[in-house]
Structures are given as structure tokens and as C-alpha cells.
Amino acid sequence: MRDVLARLAELQAGDLPVHGGRTLAYVYDSGLPEVDRIGREAVAAYAGSNGLDPTSFPSLLAMENDLVGFACDLLDAPDSAVGSVTSGGTESVLLAVQGARDSRPDVESPSMVVPSTVHAAFHKAAHYFGVSARVVPVGADFRADVAATAAGVDDSTVLVVGSAPSYAHGVVDDIPSLAALAAARGIRCHVDACIGGWVLPYAGRLGRSVPSWSFAVDGVTSISVDTHKYAYAPKGTSLLLHRSPELRRPQFFASADWPGYTMLNATMQSTKSGGPLAGAWAVVQHLGHEGYESLAAQVFEAVDRIAAGLPAGLHVVVPPDSTLLALATDGTSDAFTVCDEMRGRGWYVQPQMSYAGAAPTIHLSVSAATLACVDDLLADLGGSVEAAREAGPASVDEGVAAFIAALDPSALTDADFDGLLAASGLLADPSAGPTVGLVLPPRMAPVNAMLDLASPALREALLIAFLDRLQRPARG
Ligand SMILES: Cc1ncc(COP(=O)(O)O)c(C=O)c1O
Numbered sequence: 001m002r003d004v005l006a007r008l009a010e011l012q013a014g015d016l017p018v019h020g021g022r023t024l025a026y027v028y029d030s031g032l033p034e035v036d037r038i039g040r041e042a043v044a045a046y047a048g049s050n051g052l053d054p055t056s057f058p059s060l061l062a063m064e065n066d067l068v069g070f071a072c073d074l075l076d077a078p079d080s081a082v083g084s085v086t087s088g089g090t091e092s093v094l095l096a097v098q099g100a101r102d103s104r105p106d107v108e109s110p111s112m113v114v115p116s117t118v119h120a121a122f123h124k125a126a127h128y129f130g131v132s133a134r135v136v137p138v139g140a141d142f143r144a145d146v147a148a149t150a151a152g153v154d155d156s157t158v159l160v161v162g163s164a165p166s167y168a169h170g171v172v173d174d175i176p177s178l179a180a181l182a183a184a185r186g187i188r189c190h191v192d193a194c195i196g197g198w199v200l201p202y203a204g205r206l207g208r209s210v211p212s213w214s215f216a217v218d219g220v221t222s223i224s225v226d227t228h229k230y231a232y233a234p235k236g237t238s239l240l241l242h243r244s245p246e247l248r249r250p251q252f253f254a255s256a257d258w259p260g261y262t263m264l265n266a267t268m269q270s271t272k273s274g275g276p277l278a279g280a281w282a283v284v285q286h287l288g289h290e291g292y293e294s295l296a297a298q299v300f301e302a303v304d305r306i307a308a309g310l311p312a313g314l315h316v317v318v319p320p321d322s323t324l325l326a327l328a329t330d331g332t333s334d335a336f337t338v339c340d341e342m343r344g345r346g347w348y349v350q351p352q353m354s355y356a357g358a359a360p361t362i363h364l365s366v367s368a369a370t371l372a373c374v375d376d377l378l379a380d381l382g383g384s385v386e387a388a389r390e391a392g393p394a395s396v397d398e399g400v401a402a403f404i405a406a407l408d409p410s411a412l413t414d415a416d417f418d419g420l421l422a423a424s425g426l427l428a429d430p431s432a433g434p435t436v437g438l439v440l441p442p443r444m445a446p447v448n449a450m451l452d453l454a455s456p457a458l459r460e461a462l463l464i465a466f467l468d469r470l471q472r473p474a475r476g
Contacts, residue, residue: 016348021369022377025350030232030295031369035283039234042275042282049274052265060274063281067227070284071239074201075193075223076216082248083241084266085227085277089194090121091268092224092240095251096190097125099222099242100159102250103188112159113152115144115173116356117166119192131158137356142166142318144173150181157187164193164200164213168352168363169317170324172196172211179219188221188247194238195365196322197225202289202296203322211321221247227280230323232287232295232368236276240267295368299323302371306364309374311382313389314338317361326352327362333388335360336445336452341384343444347377351444353452353459360452394445396453404453409461417465424450424462 018027019036030036046060054061068083086092101110111132114122118135126133134157136148144162153160160182162173175191182189191213193200204210215223226238242248256262263270287295303323307316313333317326327349329335339351339362350363370377396404400423407416425441441447451459 019369021367021371021373022346023348024364024366024370025348026365027367028229028232028365029367029369030287031298031367031372032232032295035232035286038286039232039279039283043234043279044275046274046278049278051272051274051277052270053261057274060277063277067237067277067281067284068239068241071197071225071241074289075197075225075241076214077241078215078243080244081215081241082245083239084248084251085280086238086240086267087236087269087272087276088228089119089192089224089226089238090124092194092226092238093119093121093190093192094125094128095240095267096192096222096224097122097131097159098129099248099251100188100190101129101131103247104158107156107158109156110158111154111156112161113149113157114161115149115163115166117142117144117168118161118163119167119194121194122161122192132156142169142171144178146174146177146181149178153181153185153187157185160187160189162189162191162213163196164191164211165196165320165322165324167195167324168355168361169326170320170322171318172200172213172321175211175213175220176217179217182221183219189219191220191223194224194226195229195324197223198227198230198292199296199299199323200321202293203300205293206297206300208300215241215243227284228276230299231280231284231292233283234276234279236273237280298368298371299366302368302374303366305371305374306366306377309378311378311385313385314362314381317358323366325364325366327364328359329385329388331359333385334391334393334445334449335362336394336448337388337391337443338362338381338384339448340443340445341387342380345380345384347380351448353448360448394443394449396446396450400450401453404450404458407454407458409455409458412461412465414465417462420462421466421469 016023019029021029049057051060064085067085072081111134113134113136115138116135117138123133134152136152137145139145160178162175162178164172179189200210222242224240227233228235228237252266254262254264303320313330314327317328336351339349342349352361352363354360424447
């Protein structure tokens with residue numbers, strides 16, 4: 001048994017670190033070892049419990065109601081509000097869209113109006129549920145264009161969406177205006193606060209200026225907020241809150257039309273581990289409002305110091321409303337190369353491709369734990385910008401660029417994908433066949449530069465082909 005766990009540790013050593021505040025995407029680190037311990041022990045204690053049936057595992061129901069109650073306090077929810085624990089932000093978003101669609105069976109071809117900065121989970125929901133996404137541009141401040149949203153609404157609209165904040169730029173949309181225009185037409189308005197919902201309320205309590213976005217805003221009908229982000233809970237939970245039980249009703253699913261137990265679910269999963277819920281409950285109970293306020297003070301101090309102390313050649317694309325920063329270079333260095341240089345210095349910062357004519361950016365999701373290493377972060381950003389300037393931009397061979405420009409993603413064959421993956425450096429040895437040989441090159445800038453030339457549709461197709469080749473069975 002020790003061998004297996006030792007092998008597990010060995011495997012995990014190749015992953016991004018989840019502690020230390022140097023991984024600035026994917027993970028959220030409180031920097032408090034006891035928070036991690038409590039979360040881990042609660043997950044382990046409930047790993048085998050089944051959230052399928054709250055009457056058989058009543059402790060899970062009690063923890064869910066506690067967690068939703070805590071979130072209701074946080075998000076200014078009225079007494080009528082209800083909520084469910086889901087597996088993550090994407091599931092919360094999927095259910096918000098599914099619920100909106102199914103609340104309007106009279107609408108034959110439902111649509112939702114979303115800002116272009118909305119999380120990709122809404123496009124997934126559109127794809128899964130046949131709700132067409134009407135994407136409206138954002139203004140120069142990267143916030144949803146309210147007039148364009150109003151213009152996008154018609155009789156087919158079942159949902160209007162805003163973010164608090166958006167992932168890519170970290171700014172909060174004008175929720176009062178979006179909610180008002182939705183309410184005026186009797187349309188649901190969902191606020192995607194997956195990444196900001198647990199930290200913005202504490203920012204307000206700390207006296208920072210925060211735009212209104214919660215249930216305090218009339219017309220907001222549902223909010224998604226992830227506990228596995230800024231509640232610093234173990235991975236695997238998010239909350240979807242509705243202003244009233246009637247609004248949540250279409251989310252429920254029951255089927256008695258088979259010979260087994262009546263399947264009765266509030267969310268997408270049926271059998272689900274009690275572990276993530278117990279982990280989130282334990283961490284939230286342990287930290288409480290006081291703990292979160294103190295962590296928020298730390299994370300915002302880190303954000304302010306990063307934004308104010310950026311090295312020459314880097315700037316924030318827009319002043320952040322929350323804990324996320326989008327950084328752009330001044331053009332003398334290449335953002336993708338800066339990300340590689342940071343990786344070499346022991347950091348993970350996330351490259352964001354160019355979009356709608358805007359240059360690529362560097363995303364930072366700042367954690368409370370990052371505060372302790374802000375000076376190192378700024379120094380290493382400075383060194384990375386310098387090194388990237390010296391290295392020059394990652395270039396794409398002209399022939400490859402022309403080839404990419406001419407490609408039609410819908411007409412590509414598997415052989416084309418193998419060729420493209422090989423050319424991009426993502427497929428180490430295409431002759432070895434599709435089941436082996438995939439490696440990430442040590443420097444991703446040339447790959448990112450190539451992907452950046454591709455249209456979103458081609459990038460999607462290429463990365464799906466890549467994932468398909470990654471997910472092949474490892475056999476004997
Ligand atoms: C605003 C927003 N919505 C939805 C999601 C999706 O959350 P998850 O990755 O937990 O599915 C994210 C993830 O970062 C997010 O930032």
C-alpha cells in the first residue's frame with residue numbers, strides 16, 4: 001500500500017503546486033495550513049457517502065442547507081431564496097440556463113443574451129441545451145454594453161446574463177441596468193459570480209468600493225458562486241441560488257418510470273460523493289465571516305500591490321474590481337513568452353489569447369497566499385519581461401501561418417490534425433501512432449503564438465483533437 005501512495009506522490013509532483021501562492025490560475029490558496037487540513041479530513045470522512053438520497057444521508061442535507069444559508073447571508077438574499085450545491089461553476093451555470101429554458105416551454109427557440117466576456121460555460125450550456133447565445137460586445141471598459149444587451153432581447157429571450165466579475169478582465173458588469181432591462185420584460189437575470197461571489201461581499205465590508213451585483217439588486221433572479229474558488233474549499237463545489245423556490249423548480253428532475261428507485265435530483269449528478277460538500281461545509285464553518293474578511297483583506301492588499309508595482313512594460317488592461325488581473329505588455333515583449341519565463345521562475349500565470357482585436361493578455365487569479373510573495377512576483381515579472389524582450393516574440397513560420405489561415409476547421413480530417421499537432425510541437429512522435437507520444441514542449445510560447453493565429457473555431461477543433469489524443473487508455 002505504501003508503494004501505491006508513494007507512486008501517487010511521485011505522479012503529483014509533476015503537477016502545478018496548489019499551495020504557496022505561486023500558481024495564479026486554477027487554484028485558490030488561503031495560505032492557512034489548518035484550512036487545508038480541515039477540508040481534506042472532511043473530504044476523506046465523506047468520500048464514500050452518497051448525496052443521491054438526502055433521507056439516507058441526512059447529514060449531507062443539513063450541511064447543504066447550512067452552506068446555502070451562509071451564502072444567502074453573504075449575497076443579500078431575501079428570505080424566499082433557495083439554493084443547491086453543485087459540482088462546480090460550470091454545473092451551476094448549466095443549471096441556470098437549463099432552468100431558464102424550461103421555465104418557458106412556450107418559447108420554441110429560446111435564446112439568452114450574454115456579454116462577449118461571459119464565461120465559456122454559457123457557450124457549453126447553449127450547446128447542451130439548445131439555447132442560442134446572443135453575444136453582445138462589451139464597452140471600452142470591458143463591461144457588458146447595456147444598450148446592446150437591450151437590443152439583443154426579444155420574445156425568444158429566456159435569460160440575460162452578467163458577470164461579477166468576468167474571468168478574463170476581472171470587472172463587474174452593470175448588473176442593476178442588466179437586471180432592470182430583464183425584469184421589465186419578465187425575463188430571468190443570472191449573475192455569474194462563480195469567481196467573485198465569495199470575495200466581493202467582504203471587499204464591501206472592508207470599505208472598498210464594489211459595484212452592486214447581489215440579490216440586493218432588484219431583478220437578479222439567480223446567482224452562481226463557487227466555494228471551490230474564493231471560499232478556499234477543496235475542489236468540487238459551487239452554489240446556485242435562486243430568489244425563490246418557484247424560480248428553482250424547473251431545475252429538479254424526477255423519474256419514477258422504471259423498475260428501480262425513483263430518481264430524484266436537484267442537480268445534474270445523481271450519485272455523488274459527499275466529500276466535496278463536507279469539505280466545503282467544514283472550511284466555511286471554520287473560517288466564518290471573520291476568517292473570510294481577514295483573507296479578503298490579504299488578497300486585496302496583494303492585488304493592489306501587484307497593480308501598483310508592475311514593472312515597466314506591463315500594465316493592467318483595466319483596473320480590477322476584484323481579485324483577477326489581466327496584464328498586457330507594451331508591445332516590446334511578448335505576453336506568451338513572459339508566461340514561459342514566469343514558469344521558469346516557479347510561477348504559473350495564464351496566457352489569454354487575443355480576442356476581438358485585442359492583444360493577448362496574462363491572467364492572474366490572486367490568492368490570499370500570494371500576499372506573502374508579492375515582492376518576488378513583481379521582481380520575477382520584471383525579469384520575465386526583460387528576458388522576453390531580449391528573446392523577441394515567439395514567431396510562427398510564414399508558411400504555417402498561411403496554412404492556418406486557409407484551414408476550414410469543419411473540413412479537417414484526423415490525419416490533418418496529426419500533422420498540425422506535430423507541426424505545433426504538441427505531438428512528439430506522430431509516427432508512433434495516436435496513442436503515444438504526446439508531450440508538452442518546455443516552452444509554450446511558439447504553440448500559443450500559433451494557436452493565437454487560429455480562429456476560435458479552429459483553435460477549438462485543434463484543442464479537441466489534442467485532448468482526444470491525450471485521453472487514450474494506458475494499457476499493460
Ligand atoms: C466567472 C466564472 N464562471 C464560471 C466558471 C466555471 O467554473 P468551474 O471551472 O468551476 O466549472 C469560472 C471559472 O473560472 C468563472 O470564472
